[in-house]
Each structure stands twice: as C-alpha cells, then as structure tokens.
Amino acid sequence: MRRGRDDNWELSMITNQAFLGIGGSGHDFSAALVSKGNLQIAIEEERIDRSKHGSRIWHSHPCNLALNYCLSATNIRLEDVASIYIPQDHVRRESQILGRQVIRIGHHLAHAAASFYPSPFQEAAVLVIDGHGGHIETSSKDTNNLETISIGSASGSSIALNTLQSGIKTVTSTTWHHVVSNSLGSFYKAVSDLIGFGFFGVGKLMGLAAYGDNSLLSEMRKWVDIDVAGKFYFDPYSGFSDWVQHTLRCSRNSAQIRANIAAAVQKIFEETVLRLAKHCQQVTGAKYLSYGGGCALNTVANRRILDETKFKSLYIFPAPGDAGLAVGAAYFGYYIETGAYRFPSELQTLGTQAYCGRKYGEDEMKQALDKYPVLYHRATDTVNTVTKRLLEGEIIGIFRERSEIGPRALGNRSIITLPDSSIRRRFINMRVKNRETFRPFAPVVIFEAMSKFFELEDESPFMLLVAKVRPEWRASLGAITHADETARVQTVRRESNPFLYDLLVTVENHTGIPVLLNTSFNRRNEPIVESPEDALSCFLNQELDTLLLGKYIVEKHTPWACPSEQIVP
Structure with a gap:
C-alpha cells in the first residue's frame, strides 16, 4: 500500500525527531543524541567532570552534565526529545530523568545496537562480551544472574539477540565485589586487579602480556573451562585469587612473573573470543561481524577474529564499552520508534564516527x-x-x-x-x-x-x-x-x-x-x-x-x- 502525502510528511516529522540515549553502568556514564538516522553528538561524563571513568552512585548524579552538553550543543530542549532510552543494569532503578519518562532496554542489546547500527553492514552476526550486563529473567528469584555473553544477528534496522551465557554476582568481600562468575571480562579484570593494575587497568595487562611466556598457561587453564561454543566457565571464589597471590609471593612479585601471568590470561582470553566468534559465524552463517562490549577493546583478540574465522570483515564501535551504551540506546530508540530505513555507513567516512563531541569556536x-x-x-x-x-x-x-x-x-x-x-x-x-x-x-x-x-x-x-x-x-x-x-x-x-x-x-x-x-x-x-x-x-x-x-x-x-x-x- 502506498503512502499518501500526509503519511510521508508524518514519517518525515518522526524521523527528524531526536532520541536521547543515556549510558554507563555505575561507571563510564555518557549521553548521545540520534536523529535522521545519524549520531548527532555524544559525550562521556568523565570528559566534563574530569573524573576518570566517573564512578559514582547513579541515583546521586544521573548523568546531568553529559545530558545537558548534548542538548546545549544541538540547541534541543529536553521536552522536545522524542524519547529517552537507557540500558537496564544492576544500578539503575529510576523510571524518570529530570521529569521525563525513560524506556529501558537490555544492557547487551544496547551494546549490540552500538556495534551494528553505525556499521557498514546491511546484515551481520552480532557478538557481545563484557564483564556483565543486565539481569536475566529466570524462574528463580535470583536477581544477581547477569548476562555475560550474547550472540545474535542483525539485518536492516532489526536486531535479534540471545543470551548465550550468564553469571552470578556474589558480594562477599570488598576485593571481589565486581567479579561475576562465568564472565570473560570479569576474569580479565580480576587478574588485572590482582597483579596491581586495578579493575580499570586491563589495557596495561594486555600490554604487559607481550613480555611474558607460556610457563603459567597450563596452571591458569585449571581455573577455567571453555566449551566448543566458547562458553566460559569461571568461579572467582574457587581459590583463584589465592593461587595468583601465592604465585606472586613466591616470586617476590617479580616483573617477569607478573608478565607471565598476563600472558597466560591473555592467551585464554584470545582462545575464548575466537571460539565464540567461530560459533557465532556457524550459527548465523553471516559474512560480517558486529562486535561490542568492553572485551572488544582487546585488539590482539580482535585481529585473531579476522585472521582465523570465516568473517570477511569486523566492525567495532570506537566506544565498545559501557560509555558506548548511550549511543546504542539512542540508535535503538530511533529505529524502533520511527521504523526508518537504515543505510549502512560508507567505508570512506567510517572514521568520522569517532568524532562525536561538540566543536569549540x-x-x-x-x-x-x-x-x-x-x-x-x-x-x-x-x-x-x-x-x-x-x-x-x-x-x-x-x-x-x-x-x-x-x-x-x-x-x-x-x-x-x-x-x-x-x-x-x-x-x-x-x-x-x-x-x-x-x-x-x-x-x-x-x-x-x-x-x-x-x-x-x-x-x-x-x-x-x-x-x-x-x-x-x-x-x-x-x-x-x-x-x-x-x-x-x-x-x-x-x-x-x-x-x-x-x-x-x-x-x-x-x-x-x-x-x-x-x-x-x-x-x-x-x-x-x-x-x-x-x-x-x-x-x-x-x-x-x-x-x-x-x-x-x-x-x-x-x-x-x-x-x-x-x-x-
């Protein structure tokens, strides 16, 4: 059935509306605006308040600086925003932001949206791996069951995503309260913390791994299990922390042992990501992969996906971690509500996607x-x-x-x-x-x-x-x-x-x-x-x-x- 002139005018009005996304999950807060199918502006809260990763209690500071930055730079009033989308996670409980009703979507779905909608692909497999995402709806009353790995497919403006694996977050001590079982991201973060880099020092861990050898790899493998599909099994309370600390003490915390630990965890990380990517390709039959979540910042594993799977190309948004959730949420809201046709990004200008802040005069x-x-x-x-x-x-x-x-x-x-x-x-x-x-x-x-x-x-x-x-x-x-x-x-x-x-x-x-x-x-x-x-x-x-x-x-x-x-x- 053809659209009449009034229908086309109405569709144009809808697609011109702005959709606001709010991102972060107890850290890395951000805001983004999408309209006309394009990311108009996005900013991380840390860039404004100058607090690295912006860790804080969500209820005390709901991303106001980033939100106002985006609205001011685009001359859009909050009341003129069509809808506000935020990813669901263990921190957020509010239903309104500054008096506006919000729509919550899955944490991993927001990652998936950020990895696919700006991509140059018309259709692709989708893979999300991080520390943990939002709650998994189960028949039990366990509210600490969190998504850790998700796979799916995307085509046009539609995304279908399924949780492949979940893990339990158990708060037992101040040292381990960020660690989730069966989480590749949490496993990597835990080792980063244990060897002295902190939970946000995973980039340092990857850099140090190049100086290590495989002497501790067989010992490290005893603490994890990876099945053929890439499902990752890890119990952070099984004595793993004690083993790492004992290994460090026996070496008097030598730099080489720390490098060997880093090399071992990096190797296991790569193997897991590679199995997951291969499984994703086998299940979907896709030629292209959109990959999101904080684990997508591991550049060594990313290269192995290209070299050792059947995927012809790989797209990762420049902010694949939780700072990019705002972008994914805003894109998702735009396409769900407008029903607009999605045009894949052009390769020649793909690099411009990273430049999302405002211009200074x-x-x-x-x-x-x-x-x-x-x-x-x-x-x-x-x-x-x-x-x-x-x-x-x-x-x-x-x-x-x-x-x-x-x-x-x-x-x-x-x-x-x-x-x-x-x-x-x-x-x-x-x-x-x-x-x-x-x-x-x-x-x-x-x-x-x-x-x-x-x-x-x-x-x-x-x-x-x-x-x-x-x-x-x-x-x-x-x-x-x-x-x-x-x-x-x-x-x-x-x-x-x-x-x-x-x-x-x-x-x-x-x-x-x-x-x-x-x-x-x-x-x-x-x-x-x-x-x-x-x-x-x-x-x-x-x-x-x-x-x-x-x-x-x-x-x-x-x-x-x-x-x-x-x-x-």
Missing part, C-alpha cells in the same frame, strides 16, 4: 588562551607549521575540531611525535605520560600506505586492531613497535580527518614515512582533554613542546613554572 579558544601564561600566535598553515616542529623532534599536543568518544585519541585530542626511536617512546612514557615504561604507543598511518609498513589488509580507523610491523621498517618505527613486534594501528583516510591525513602526507614528503606516534592527550589518571581549558592546563603540566589549539600555535614561557593553582586541574 575560535572565540572560546582565544578566551581560554588569554587566561593562561602562554605565548601564542595564529598560524596561516597549520599543517606545515606542525610538520616543521615535528621534524625538529618536538612532542606536540593537538586540540582541534570535535572530540573522540571512547578510550582512544584519534587525532583531535592527541599527543603526536615522530615514530622513529625507542628512546623517544621511553621518554614519553616517563616524562610526558608518567606511566609504566612497558606500555606501547600506537601509530597513525594513511590508509593507502598501511600495508607497506604493517601486516594489515583491513582498515583500523578506531585503533582497534594490532598488526605486525614489517621487519624492514621496525628500526625506523622503534617508538611504536611493541615487544612482540606489533603495533595497535590507526588508519586514516582524508575524508575522515583532512588535517591529520595532510599532516601525515607532508611528513612523508620529508621522511619517506607517513606514520606518526599518536597517544591520548591527557595526564596520568585523568580523562582525555575535552575543552580548550583542559588542553591548556594539560599542556602546561606536561613536558610538551607545542600545543596546536585550533589554528593557534601555543608555546610555554621559558623558563616557566606553575605559578598558581589556577592551571592545575
């Missing part, structure tokens, strides 16, 4: 500059100016355009430098980032040259794949080559980030290598910078040589020392 940057003790001038050619300084060996902070969502800086809130020297890597770890020296740095490379320098055939616009650095280039790329001769690669097309692409090409004209070291613009234990004020404060308190703030080249007074608390966040 030049007047805002100028006002911020005048508050801080810096020297600055407006550059007429930022690409050549920055290139010249990079060639002189400078380490440069970059603040421009819209901020990225997710834990990776992708060129708009970055620290960049030449990738040539392992000495440079050590200096940045120790003096700029103030972090452990074993941690690797990522390269950014132009899309056309990725296969020349790295063993990589698939795009990696969000820095979510590792690749071997080709042997002939390892000496020239010492700052970004990890202990296992790999790198966590970001590829960039000009359509996604013209400035970054042109900068890489200009650097290539001088060095023959269109690669730069790219790390997040933040201080230790702080979120990535969001505002001009954040960028200037971070710049003045780090050993950076130059800051590019929009079109302004910013330098420090020499000599300079922090004169007041004004510039200390």
Whole structure:
C-alpha cells in the first residue's frame, strides 16, 4: 500500500525527531543524541567532570552534565526529545530523568545496537562480551544472574539477540565485589586487579602480556573451562585469587612473573573470543561481524577474529564499552520508534564516527588562551607549521575540531611525535605520560600506505586492531613497535580527518614515512582533554613542546613554572 502525502510528511516529522540515549553502568556514564538516522553528538561524563571513568552512585548524579552538553550543543530542549532510552543494569532503578519518562532496554542489546547500527553492514552476526550486563529473567528469584555473553544477528534496522551465557554476582568481600562468575571480562579484570593494575587497568595487562611466556598457561587453564561454543566457565571464589597471590609471593612479585601471568590470561582470553566468534559465524552463517562490549577493546583478540574465522570483515564501535551504551540506546530508540530505513555507513567516512563531541569556536579558544601564561600566535598553515616542529623532534599536543568518544585519541585530542626511536617512546612514557615504561604507543598511518609498513589488509580507523610491523621498517618505527613486534594501528583516510591525513602526507614528503606516534592527550589518571581549558592546563603540566589549539600555535614561557593553582586541574 502506498503512502499518501500526509503519511510521508508524518514519517518525515518522526524521523527528524531526536532520541536521547543515556549510558554507563555505575561507571563510564555518557549521553548521545540520534536523529535522521545519524549520531548527532555524544559525550562521556568523565570528559566534563574530569573524573576518570566517573564512578559514582547513579541515583546521586544521573548523568546531568553529559545530558545537558548534548542538548546545549544541538540547541534541543529536553521536552522536545522524542524519547529517552537507557540500558537496564544492576544500578539503575529510576523510571524518570529530570521529569521525563525513560524506556529501558537490555544492557547487551544496547551494546549490540552500538556495534551494528553505525556499521557498514546491511546484515551481520552480532557478538557481545563484557564483564556483565543486565539481569536475566529466570524462574528463580535470583536477581544477581547477569548476562555475560550474547550472540545474535542483525539485518536492516532489526536486531535479534540471545543470551548465550550468564553469571552470578556474589558480594562477599570488598576485593571481589565486581567479579561475576562465568564472565570473560570479569576474569580479565580480576587478574588485572590482582597483579596491581586495578579493575580499570586491563589495557596495561594486555600490554604487559607481550613480555611474558607460556610457563603459567597450563596452571591458569585449571581455573577455567571453555566449551566448543566458547562458553566460559569461571568461579572467582574457587581459590583463584589465592593461587595468583601465592604465585606472586613466591616470586617476590617479580616483573617477569607478573608478565607471565598476563600472558597466560591473555592467551585464554584470545582462545575464548575466537571460539565464540567461530560459533557465532556457524550459527548465523553471516559474512560480517558486529562486535561490542568492553572485551572488544582487546585488539590482539580482535585481529585473531579476522585472521582465523570465516568473517570477511569486523566492525567495532570506537566506544565498545559501557560509555558506548548511550549511543546504542539512542540508535535503538530511533529505529524502533520511527521504523526508518537504515543505510549502512560508507567505508570512506567510517572514521568520522569517532568524532562525536561538540566543536569549540575560535572565540572560546582565544578566551581560554588569554587566561593562561602562554605565548601564542595564529598560524596561516597549520599543517606545515606542525610538520616543521615535528621534524625538529618536538612532542606536540593537538586540540582541534570535535572530540573522540571512547578510550582512544584519534587525532583531535592527541599527543603526536615522530615514530622513529625507542628512546623517544621511553621518554614519553616517563616524562610526558608518567606511566609504566612497558606500555606501547600506537601509530597513525594513511590508509593507502598501511600495508607497506604493517601486516594489515583491513582498515583500523578506531585503533582497534594490532598488526605486525614489517621487519624492514621496525628500526625506523622503534617508538611504536611493541615487544612482540606489533603495533595497535590507526588508519586514516582524508575524508575522515583532512588535517591529520595532510599532516601525515607532508611528513612523508620529508621522511619517506607517513606514520606518526599518536597517544591520548591527557595526564596520568585523568580523562582525555575535552575543552580548550583542559588542553591548556594539560599542556602546561606536561613536558610538551607545542600545543596546536585550533589554528593557534601555543608555546610555554621559558623558563616557566606553575605559578598558581589556577592551571592545575
């Protein structure tokens, strides 16, 4: 039956409406707005309140800063939002936000939505793996039964998702109250905590694993079980914690034993993800995979999915963890309520999806500059100016355009430098980032040259794949080559980030290598910078040589020392 003119007008009005998603689950709160089938804006609460991961009691602070940020940047009033969607989990119990009724959807469903709706696929298999999601409805009255692994399929604007595995959260001590049984994510987090990195230190654990061997793998396997479909069985209260702590004590907490523990848990993690991905492909018969949940940040496992399964391509949203729940919830609400046709994303502009924050005007940057003790001038050619300084060996902070969502800086809130020297890597770890020296740095490379320098055939616009650095280039790329001769690669097309692409090409004209070291613009234990004020404060308190703030080249007074608390966040 054909739609009449009035029906088309009504459909147009509905699809133009904005849908608000609120994300997070006791940590990593966020907000996002979707309209016309596109993500208009998204922000993590931590970027605004400057509290890493933003852990707090939900009831005391319902994501107001992120919510208001999104509404203000888009000039939309809360009363004009069509609907508000939030993922269901163990924290949220409210039915309203700021007087508006909310609609709750499954935690894993929100992850699935974030991994499929922005993807370039018309249809795909869907896999979600994390620490835990929302409650599983069962015949028993056990309210602590939580989803840990889900699989399904998606086509057009529809997603069908089923829980493959669940686990029990048992609160028995302050040490283990975050750990859920039968959870791959909780298993990984638990080991991270036990070897001294904390529950949010899983990225450090993955980096340390490259320095370890398999000497503890057989012992580690005794504490878990993985079936042929990838179902993961783990009892955190079976003595596992005691075994890890005993192993550390016997070695006097040696760095090598910690690395060997990391290597063992990483190996088990990869094996589990690989079995799950293969099972997902067998069940669905799909050619493509949309993968979400915090476990999708493990770039080594991600690469193995591409190399060792029948999937032709893999899509992971740049914020696959709980910060991305807001995006998934908003997308889900939009497509469910409007019934709009979904157009898969174009590969050429896929990289733009990460840049979700608001733009700051030049007047805002100028006002911020005048508050801080810096020297600055407006550059007429930022690409050549920055290139010249990079060639002189400078380490440069970059603040421009819209901020990225997710834990990776992708060129708009970055620290960049030449990738040539392992000495440079050590200096940045120790003096700029103030972090452990074993941690690797990522390269950014132009899309056309990725296969020349790295063993990589698939795009990696969000820095979510590792690749071997080709042997002939390892000496020239010492700052970004990890202990296992790999790198966590970001590829960039000009359509996604013209400035970054042109900068890489200009650097290539001088060095023959269109690669730069790219790390997040933040201080230790702080979120990535969001505002001009954040960028200037971070710049003045780090050993950076130059800051590019929009079109302004910013330098420090020499000599300079922090004169007041004004510039200390």
